[in-house]
Amino acid sequence: MRRTRLIVQFLVVSSIAAAVVLMMGYVLDRQLAEDMPDLARIRIITWIFAGLAVLLILSAAMIQVRLVSRRIERLLAGMEEIRQGGYPRLVVDGKDEVSELMRGFNRTVEELRGRDEKLMSWAGKREKEFVKLTRTLEEEKEKLETVLDSIGDGVIVLDSESKVLMANRRVSEVFGIPLEALARADLTQLVEQVRHRLVQPDVVEQKLQDLERNPGVVDEITLELDEPGGQAIRLYCAPVRGADGKVLGRIATSLDLGRERELDRLKTEFLSTISHELRTPLTSVKGALGLIRGGAVGGISADMRELLDIALANTDRLIRTISDILDIFQLERGQGRMRMVSMSLLQSALRAERVVETQARLRKVTLDIELPEDLPAVKGDPKRVEQVLVNLLSNAIKFSPAKGKILVRGGQDGPMAVVSVQDFGRGMSPEFRDRLFQKFEHAQGALLRESQGVGLGLAICRHIAEGHGGRIWAESEQGKGSTFHFSIPAAERAGITPLLPGGQREGRPDAPRLILVIDDDEDVARVISYAFESQGHRVIAAHNGRDAIDLAKRHRPDMLTLDLAMPEVDGYTVLRALRSNEDTKKIPIICISMETEPGLAISHGADYFLEKPLDIEKLRDIADRALASIG
Amino acid sequence: MPLTRVLVAEDDPDIQTVIRLSLRMKGVKQIVITENGEDCLAQVKTVNPDVILLDVMMPRLDGYQTCERLKANPETQNIPVIFLTAKAQQFEVKKGMATGALGYLTKPFDPMTLHDQIVTLLDQKGTP
Numbered sequence: 001m002r003r004t005r006l007i008v009q010f011l012v013v014s015s016i017a018a019a020v021v022l023m024m025g026y027v028l029d030r031q032l033a034e035d036m037p038d039l040a041r042i043r044i045i046t047w048i049f050a051g052l053a054v055l056l057i058l059s060a061a062m063i064q065v066r067l068v069s070r071r072i073e074r075l076l077a078g079m080e081e082i083r084q085g086g087y088p089r090l091v092v093d094g095k096d097e098v099s100e101l102m103r104g105f106n107r108t109v110e111e112l113r114g115r116d117e118k119l120m121s122w123a124g125k126r127e128k129e130f131v132k133l134t135r136t137l138e139e140e141k142e143k144l145e146t147v148l149d150s151i152g153d154g155v156i157v158l159d160s161e162s163k164v165l166m167a168n169r170r171v172s173e174v175f176g177i178p179l180e181a182l183a184r185a186d187l188t189q190l191v192e193q194v195r196h197r198l199v200q201p202d203v204v205e206q207k208l209q210d211l212e213r214n215p216g217v218v219d220e221i222t223l224e225l226d227e228p229g230g231q232a233i234r235l236y237c238a239p240v241r242g243a244d245g246k247v248l249g250r251i252a253t254s255l256d257l258g259r260e261r262e263l264d265r266l267k268t269e270f271l272s273t274i275s276h277e278l279r280t281p282l283t284s285v286k287g288a289l290g291l292i293r294g295g296a297v298g299g300i301s302a303d304m305r306e307l308l309d310i311a312l313a314n315t316d317r318l319i320r321t322i323s324d325i326l327d328i329f330q331l332e333r334g335q336g337r338m339r340m341v342s343m344s345l346l347q348s349a350l351r352a353e354r355v356v357e358t359q360a361r362l363r364k365v366t367l368d369i370e371l372p373e374d375l376p377a378v379k380g381d382p383k384r385v386e387q388v389l390v391n392l393l394s395n396a397i398k399f400s401p402a403k404g405k406i407l408v409r410g411g412q413d414g415p416m417a418v419v420s421v422q423d424f425g426r427g428m429s430p431e432f433r434d435r436l437f438q439k440f441e442h443a444q445g446a447l448l449r450e451s452q453g454v455g456l457g458l459a460i461c462r463h464i465a466e467g468h469g470g471r472i473w474a475e476s477e478q479g480k481g482s483t484f485h486f487s488i489p490a491a492e493r494a495g496i497t498p499l500l501p502g503g504q505r506e507g508r509p510d511a512p513r514l515i516l517v518i519d520d521d522e523d524v525a526r527v528i529s530y531a532f533e534s535q536g537h538r539v540i541a542a543h544n545g546r547d548a549i550d551l552a553k554r555h556r557p558d559m560l561t562l563d564l565a566m567p568e569v570d571g572y573t574v575l576r577a578l579r580s581n582e583d584t585k586k587i588p589i590i591c592i593s594m595e596t597e598p599g600l601a602i603s604h605g606a607d608y609f610l611e612k613p614l615d616i617e618k619l620r621d622i623a624d625r626a627l628a629s630i631g
Numbered sequence: 632m633p634l635t636r637v638l639v640a641e642d643d644p645d646i647q648t649v650i651r652l653s654l655r656m657k658g659v660k661q662i663v664i665t666e667n668g669e670d671c672l673a674q675v676k677t678v679n680p681d682v683i684l685l686d687v688m689m690p691r692l693d694g695y696q697t698c699e700r701l702k703a704n705p706e707t708q709n710i711p712v713i714f715l716t717a718k719a720q721q722f723e724v725k726k727g728m729a730t731g732a733l734g735y736l737t738k739p740f741d742p743m744t745l746h747d748q749i750v751t752l753l754d755q756k757g758t759p
Binding site: 271275279285286287288319540 | 645646650652653656717723738739741751754755
């Protein structure tokens with residue numbers, strides 16, 4: 001449509017108006033020409049028609065402006081409607097600029113409506129998706145919370161500024177902060193809450209600060225609580241990393257040590273009760289059978305004795321099994337503390353032999369124990385070492401054929417002393433031998449018969465051997481027998497060490513003697529005692545003068561060693577007392593003292609004198625002489 | 632020389648029999664057996680034993696408490712006390728010894744050597 005410009009409209013109208021006015025002017029002029037002089041006539045006409053012309057032109061202008069502004073009003077109204085959210089359609093006629101504007105406006109509104117509809121539709125779809133996503137997130141969050149809450153330990157996730165992102169119920173319980181408050185807390189606040197309950201709050205704070213400075217570190221802090229029952233919380237902190245490896249935050253799990261310790265305590269109590277319940281009736285069994293066997297209630301025949309021996313041997317085995325069970329639990333937890341002293345393997349072997357005597361006799365198995373003279377003393381817990389040897393001997397007897405022999409030999413291997421127990425039984429298959437020292441190797445099927453009775457014992461032996469810094473291992477050939485080796489570190493040569501002097505045969509003494517060792521220093525007494533025990537003698541010890549005299553009178557030892565410097569009743573007094581008593585005056589006495597004047601001791605009745613610090617070899621020499629002298 | 636008078640606190644009647652027979656066999660003249668700590672305390676002065684043998688697990692007053700009371704009383708504190716019990720884990724032994732006992736014998740015991748074991752304990756610790 002060809003636009004008609006406003007200005008053209010205006011000009012047209014004005015021209016027409018001007019033409020009309022001019023024509024009217026002319027007409028009027030002709031009419032007035034007859035009546036009026038020219039000048040006056042021109043003046044009137046000019047004024048009138050000028051005035052008219054002005055009026056007309058003004059009116060034309062006004063009308064046109066009016067038309068425009070009305071349409072502009074409509075436009076403005078339309079715009080307002082848009083603003084209100086509508087899509088107005090203006091009624092348009094005409095062809096001028098304003099009409100074009102209005103048509104343009106209408107088209108724009110249409111365009112707008114189209115876009116809006118598209119947008120709404122898109123938004124609608126997004127919203128549906130959003131709702132679905134939100135619901136899924138909610139569900140996942142709930143699942144996560146359920147899982148976290150069902151974990152018995154606390155779990156906290158912190159962001160890179162140590163603010164709590166997530167925490168489970170257990171954390172709330174442990175720290176005593178309600179869950180809602182946890183969501184807004186940061187780590188410092190959490191620790192504040194428990195600060196007053198901590199035994200060492202400063203140490204903990206320091207540790208936490210270290211962690212803050214090094215968020216990438218995996219570490220643990222133990223918060224010891226000042227509460228009864230050994231309450232403690234252990235926090236394990238680890239970093240949470242993003243896909244790029246950057247540390248996003250940290251996760252900490254808290255472990256209630258109090259519970260763990262409580263469980264441990266309950267387990268110990270339970271074991272103690274079980275052990276007690278099993279041992280008590282066994283006491284009566286062993287007691288009753290032992291009394292009958294010992295002839296306490298009358299004579300018994302050889303057959304009765306044999307049956308009683310069987311019953312007693314197996315009762316003892318049962319008792320050992322119960323002890324083993326307790327042992328294995330304690331050793332595994334590192335509670336089976338061993339008191340290491342310098343000790344003799346031979347002595348242990350002999351004691352072990354006594355323990356399994358009956359068992360050996362029943363199976364008609366002989367024990368041949370021979371350890372070299374220069375086998376050094378070892379550093380060990382005598383009870384435990386004996387336990388290992390009893391185990392090895394007991395197994396050897398079990399696997400020996402009737403009338404068989406068991407060899408016990410020893411040797412030195414570098415810093416270790418080694419004892420070997422060899423049986424000539426049916427031996428073990430390689431598979432069985434490899435699994436031998438594990439707990440409960442009562443294997444399946446074919447191995448079952450092989451393994452009867454081996455159960456816990458060897459596992460315990462392994463613990464003990466390793467606890468001593470030694471080893472235990474086995475060699476075997478099926479059909480020919482097995483040899484079990486037990487190695488244990490030799491005691492260091494330090495000061496007084498009961499090493500055997502050369503030329504002295506260690507073995508069963510022909511005449512084991514009873515020796516009374518008197519010294520107020522228990523350690524010294526122990527060392528001297530071992531020195532004699534390793535020769536096969538029996539030793540009793542006294543740690544003060546009164547006991548010494550009493551024991552000497554009561555037991556009448558073959559010989560005694562006496563420390564002269566003792567508190568209260570001193571050595572010289574003891575010496576005199578012993579020499580003046582009928583029962584004891586003939587006993588050879590070796591006096592030991594730091595003084596260098598042997599004369600005094602001898603004049604008081606000592607037979608021999610030794611200086612401290614003791615030279616064990618000298619002591620033994622003198623002792624041998626003393627014992628030989630009594631025949 | 633055997634012990635002359637022994638006072639025992641042990642609640643299991645079978646074990647009571649075993650102890651009595653065992654000690655009598657070795658020549659102990661007077662063996663008094665009570666079945667709980669309270670009765671044991673009541674009899675101490677009358678019996679005036681050479682040694683008191685205490686079980687740990689007993690009704691009314693247990694072994695530990697009985698020993699504590701014995702040691703707290705100047706009239707009885709010098710009588711040696713030996714625990715004879717199945718409760719023989721390390722911490723239990725420590726607990727027992729801490730109450731002032733002389734020694735600890737574990738159950739089950741060999742009835743033929745019970746007397747000698749007691750004597751050895753008494754000797755080693757040097758009781759007058």
